[in-house]
Structures are given as structure tokens and as C-alpha cells.
Amino acid sequence: GAEAGGSPSGTQFTAVAPNKEDAVVIPDGYEQAVVIRWGEPLFADAPAFDFDRQTPQAQERQFGFNNDFAGLLPIEGQPNTFLLVCNHEYTTEPFMFKGYDAENPTLEQFQVAVTAHGLSVVQVQGESGSGKLTPAFGQYNRRITANSEFVVTGPAAGSDLLKTAADPTGTKVIGTLNNCSGGVTPWGTVLSGEENFNQYFGNYDKVGDQTAKDRLKRYGFVDGASERKWERFDRRFDLEQEPNEANRFGYVVEVDPWDPASTPIKHTALGRFKHEAATIHITDDGTVVAYSGDDEKFDYMYKFVSSKKMQPGTGQASMRHNMTLLDAGTLYVARLTGNEPSKIDGSGTVPSDNGFSGTGEWLPILKTNEDGKGESFVDGMSAEEVAVFTRLAGDKVGATKMDRPEDFETNPKTGKVYVALTNNDKRGTEGKAPADEANPRNTNKNGQVLEITDEHAGTKFTWTLLLVCGDPQAADTYFSGFDKTKVSPISCPDNLAFDDYGNLWISTDGNALKSNDGLFSVVLEGPNRGETKQFLSVPKGAETCGPIISDARVTVCVQHPGEEDDASADNPASHWPDGGDSQPRPSVVAVWKSGGGRIGV
Numbered sequence: 001g002a003e004a005g006g007s008p009s010g011t012q013f014t015a016v017a018p019n020k021e022d023a024v025v026i027p028d029g030y031e032q033a034v035v036i037r038w039g040e041p042l043f044a045d046a047p048a049f050d051f052d053r054q055t056p057q058a059q060e061r062q063f064g065f066n067n068d069f070a071g072l073l074p075i076e077g078q079p080n081t082f083l084l085v086c087n088h089e090y091t092t093e094p095f096m097f098k099g100y101d102a103e104n105p106t107l108e109q110f111q112v113a114v115t116a117h118g119l120s121v122v123q124v125q126g127e128s129g130s131g132k133l134t135p136a137f138g139q140y141n142r143r144i145t146a147n148s149e150f151v152v153t154g155p156a157a158g159s160d161l162l163k164t165a166a167d168p169t170g171t172k173v174i175g176t177l178n179n180c181s182g183g184v185t186p187w188g189t190v191l192s193g194e195e196n197f198n199q200y201f202g203n204y205d206k207v208g209d210q211t212a213k214d215r216l217k218r219y220g221f222v223d224g225a226s227e228r229k230w231e232r233f234d235r236r237f238d239l240e241q242e243p244n245e246a247n248r249f250g251y252v253v254e255v256d257p258w259d260p261a262s263t264p265i266k267h268t269a270l271g272r273f274k275h276e277a278a279t280i281h282i283t284d285d286g287t288v289v290a291y292s293g294d295d296e297k298f299d300y301m302y303k304f305v306s307s308k309k310m311q312p313g314t315g316q317a318s319m320r321h322n323m324t325l326l327d328a329g330t331l332y333v334a335r336l337t338g339n340e341p342s343k344i345d346g347s348g349t350v351p352s353d354n355g356f357s358g359t360g361e362w363l364p365i366l367k368t369n370e371d372g373k374g375e376s377f378v379d380g381m382s383a384e385e386v387a388v389f390t391r392l393a394g395d396k397v398g399a400t401k402m403d404r405p406e407d408f409e410t411n412p413k414t415g416k417v418y419v420a421l422t423n424n425d426k427r428g429t430e431g432k433a434p435a436d437e438a439n440p441r442n443t444n445k446n447g448q449v450l451e452i453t454d455e456h457a458g459t460k461f462t463w464t465l466l467l468v469c470g471d472p473q474a475a476d477t478y479f480s481g482f483d484k485t486k487v488s489p490i491s492c493p494d495n496l497a498f499d500d501y502g503n504l505w506i507s508t509d510g511n512a513l514k515s516n517d518g519l520f521s522v523v524l525e526g527p528n529r530g531e532t533k534q535f536l537s538v539p540k541g542a543e544t545c546g547p548i549i550s551d552a553r554v555t556v557c558v559q560h561p562g563e564e565d566d567a568s569a570d571n572p573a574s575h576w577p578d579g580g581d582s583q584p585r586p587s588v589v590a591v592w593k594s595g596g597g598r599i600g601v
């Protein structure tokens with residue numbers, strides 16, 4: 001229907017209705033195909049996937065598990081050919097192995113899980129007349145796993161806090177873990193956020209040093225055995241033996257996908273927390289601003305502003321320079337102030353006039369100089385300590401406790417910055433921070449989306465809530481004043497993306513409205529601001545992530561299909577994508593308009 005668009009930047013597809021299908025459901029007039037599944041070979045010599053006989057040797061040459069972030073980088077000189085770069089966030093062993101015994105995992109299961117983590121780089125080929133993408137054994141194909149070597153840069157590189165028996169230099173880390181979302185940089189690399197790294201380490205209760213123990217506590221480590229029991233197989237996951245190993249995870253990772261032999265970087269100047277992702281905005285003078293959320297209930301929003309400028313071009317000299325941009329600059333944490341506190345009346349009602357809004361300030365916590373040395377802005381903490389125990393720095397300077405900051409994305413048309421605040425069911429509960437204007441609901445199950453007008457390289461901003469998510473019929477939801485009878489229900493915003501026309505696209509994780517997660521478009525400018533429409537839904541138990549919106553296709557990651565209570569490989573809750581009695585497999589999917597044409601209109 002042409003009238004649904006209204007503004008020139010709007011969308012005009014027919015919204016998908018909430019559902020519980022074991023399928024990717026797309027609008028009428030669109031087609032879809034799987035791009036790549038967990039276990040598909042990335043190299044000519046890699047074995048075909050065999051669910052019942054998976055090995056670590058096979059897995060480290062195959063596409064990893066639980067694809068979250070996806071980036072598509074065009075290959076110069078090869079039309080319609082891209083590098084697909086994906087994060088593999090975590091493993092769910094009961095879905096990967098029949099008869100899995102959670103109390104007694106085997107060495108081989110541990111090794112498969114380690115190699116199913118990390119990232120994949122895989123060449124994909126488009127075709128004319130459709131949005132289909134087909135994987136190829138390209139020269140850039142690569143697996144990075146929890147066994148791959150990383151170099152540490154920034155103020156924590158070489159710090160005593162990062163030294164272990166295996167790495168007395170404190171600069172060389174084996175592995176990356178829990179890579180959730182990320183971003184493609186304008187200079188052609190990929191950033192990946194190490195998120196819930198705490199879950200891989202056991203024996204917190206046996207850490208001897210009380211200071212170390214207190215610092216670990218702020219990151220949520222737990223007593224005794226870890227869920228996967230990795231500490232039984234490798235001392236690096238045993239906090240009793242290697243209390244510093246955990247200090248080597250929780251960073252923003254940068255990968256140069258154009259050089260399969262390159263050593264990926266952990267940038268400590270951006271701080272250590274549960275990085276959902278990192279996304280880049282470049283100011284007019286070439287300054288790099290990297291935004292990143294700490295995805296935990298009551299944790300903080302951060303940005304890093306570079307002191308160096310980006311060099312244009314993709315040649316080797318530019319790449320070498322640009323891969324140091326995140327090693328010199330200032331790290332800030334956000335404090336927000338509402339401008340009409342009286343609007344929080346405890347009823348959960350959202351004002352329909354102009355919603356909630358206010359001002360904000362970026363508080364500097366750490367400056368990293370070009371020689372790699374840091375300066376702390378936090379009383380009682382050294383620069384190394386701010387880089388490694390960044391949450392404690394945020395606590396000390398009085399940053400604002402948010403409802404789980406997930407993805408940031410900057411609108412390429414307006415420069416406004418958007419943040420998904422996914423949910424926080426502990427808001428306002430006993431002993432916890434109560435609702436405020438930026439986090440306006442107690443026991444917040446559905447989340448909200450914040451719109452920031454930022455100085456980017458400066459320290460001041462204003463903000464407003466774009467969406468207060470949930471059932472549009474409920475009084476506690478808000479769609480920027482758009483007619484709530486004409487929007488899709490939306491819950492638990494997680495990843496954000498923009499199309500080339502300034503429309504925001506939101507993928508969800510954890511839908512609290514009892515239907516499947518999905519991908520939604522939101523109009524931001526003009527009379528239809530706030531118009532929210534569901535473009536697709538993912539199979540039951542899955543989350544939607546990694547959306548990439550181009551004219552030719554929507555690319556989404558379908559993560560953990562069938563992840564429902566009591567489900568396992570012995571009792572699968574989903575048979576997506578292959579149907580019949582097959583095991584569910586996390587996969588990347590492309591969706592395009594039948595017969596071609598621009599997505600969304």
C-alpha cells in the first residue's frame with residue numbers, strides 16, 4: 001500500500017504478524033534463502049558437516065555456532081562479491097551433541113565448543129536478479145576461534161593485571177570469547193565485542209587475593225564449576241590457577257579480514273566490560289568516535305574519541321595507520337539527566353506529548369596517549385586499572401545505570417545516535433535503582449530505544465526516547481506519538497542498522513510478548529516518525545541479529561533456533577532450516593524482493 005509510507009524515507013511493505021512459526025516469515029512479495037549454516041566448510045579441504053560425528057579438527061575449518069553479528073564487505077574489483085564476517089557468540093552443548101552430559105563433558109566436546117566460538121570470514125557471491133548469496137572457498141576465508149592468537153594494545157598491554165604463566169608479557173592472548181555484535185569500520189576492518197566472558201571461567205570462590213576477587217565480582221563471576229566445565233580441561237579457564245586470565249577478555253577486538261595471516265587486536269583503550277559491540281562514527285575532520293554499550297542490567301554507555309584522524313583509502317599504509325586509531329584517545333562514560341522528573345509517576349504511563357527527554361554529559365575516565373601510555377581521570381585508579389576494571393571507574397564517576405545497553409548506531413542521514421536498551425526486569429526492585437526518565441519503567445521486560453543528539457567528539461548531548469517498546473495497546477508503550485493502532489508489537493530491541501534512506505531497523509532478542517523475535521523498520525523523520533513495522537520473524541527459540549539492510553537484500557543472522565526450555569539435540573524444539581526431523585542450525589539468511597527492487601518500498 002502506497003499510503004503506508006507517507007514520508008519519502010518511509011517503508012511500504014505489509015507487516016508480518018506476530019507468530020510462533022518454526023520458520024523465517026517474510027512479507028508477501030519477498031523471497032529468502034539460507035546463506036550459510038553452522039558447520040558448513042569454509043575451505044576446500046574441510047569436511048562436510050556431520051552432526052553425529054563432529055570433531056574439533058572439522059569445526060575449526062567450518063562455520064562456527066550461534067552467528068550473531070554479520071558484516072558484508074564488498075570485494076573491490078569483483079562485482080556482487082563480498083566478505084561475510086560473522087561472530088559466533090556462544091555454544092549450547094546440549095544442542096550440539098546428542099546425549100550431552102552437562103556434569104561430565106568430554107575433552108572432545110570441550111575442543112569442539114572452543115573451535116565453534118570466535119569469528120568466520122567467508123567469501124559470498126551474489127547473483128543477478130535475486131538477493132541470494134552463495135559461499136565460496138575464497139582466498140580470504142578464515143576462522144578465528146577461542147584458540148587463536150591476539151595482540152593486546154592500549155594502556156593495559158603489558159600490565160601486571162594481564163600477565164599469566166603462559167604469557168609473562170601480558171600482551172599475547174589466546175582466544176576471543178562471546179563475540180556478540182560488532183561493526184564494520186570505514187577503513188575496512190571489523191570490530192567485535194567480547195560480551196559475557198565471565199561464564200567461561202570456574203572457581204571464582206578459590207581466588208586467593210581479595211582485591212582480585214572484589215574486582216572479578218563486579219563482572220559477575222560465580223563460585224565453583226562453570227556451566228561448560230572448561231576449567232577441567234585447560235588451566236586458563238580456572239580462576240584459582242590463573243586469576244588474571246579473565247582480565248584478558250571483555251575487550252573490543254579488531255580483525256583485518258583482508259589479511260588472513262594478520263593477528264587480530266584487543267584494544268584496551270576502549271575499556272573492559274561486556275561489550276555488546278562497537279560502532280564507528282567519523283566526524284568531518286576525520287576523528288573517530290566509537291560507541292559501545294555494556295550489556296548488563298544497570299550498566300553504562302561508553303564512547304571513545306580518537307586523537308588521531310582517519311586516513312582515507314584502503315592501501316596498506318592507510319590500513320596500518322587506521323588500525324591504530326582505537327589506541328589513542330579518550331574514553332568517556334555517559335551520565336543522563338531527565339528534564340521533567342515529575343513525569344515519572346510510578347504508574348508506568350508514558351506521556352503521549354513528547355515522551356521523555358533530557359540532557360547528558362560524557363564523563364572522561366581514561367586518556368590514552370599516542371605512545372600507548374594512559375592517564376586516569378578517576379580518583380584512586382591508575383590508567384591500567386581504568387582500562388581493565390572499567391565498570392569500577394563508571395561506578396566512581398557516577399555514570400547513569402541503564403536498562404542493558406546493547407547496540408549503538410549512527411543515522412548516516414542526520415548524525416543522530418540510537419541505542420537499544422533491551423530490558424531490565426530488576427529496575428525498581430528492592431535495593432535497585434528505580435525508574436528514571438531514560439529508563440522509565442520498573443520491572444522493564446520490553447526495553448526502549450534512545451535517540452541521542454551528540455556532539456560526537458565533544459562531551460555534551462541531548463536525548464529523547466524514540467520507542468518505549470511492548471504491546472502498543474498497553475499504556476506503558478510509546479512510539480514517538482505515532483498512531484499506536486498502526487504499529488507492530490516490538491519487545492527487547494538488540495541490534496540496530498540503517499538503510500541508505502535513514503530508516504532505522506531493529507532486531508530483537510527475547511521477545512517478552514510470547515511471539516517469535518524479529519526484524520522491524522522504524523521511520524525516524526517526517527510525519528510518520530515512530531511508525532514501526534515487523535519485516536520478518538525468526539523460528540521459535542531464535543533471536544534475530546546482525547541485520548544488514550541494502551537495496552538488494554536484508555541479511556540477518558538467525559541465532560539459536562529451538563533454544564527453548566527442555567529442548568536438546570535429543571528433543572529438538574525446532575527443525576529449522578532443513579525441516580523434517582533435522583537438528584536446528586544457527587544460520588545466516590538473505591531476503592530480497594521477488595523480481596528485484598529496493599527493500600522496504
Ligand code: FEO
Nearest residue numbers: 180195276295406
Ligand atoms: Fe549478546 Fe547483548 O546480546
Ligand code: CA
Nearest residue numbers: 068089543559
Ligand atoms: Ca545473542
Ligand code: CA
Nearest residue numbers: 180181406494
Ligand atoms: Ca546482542
Ligand code: CA
Nearest residue numbers: 406422494509
Ligand atoms: Ca541480547
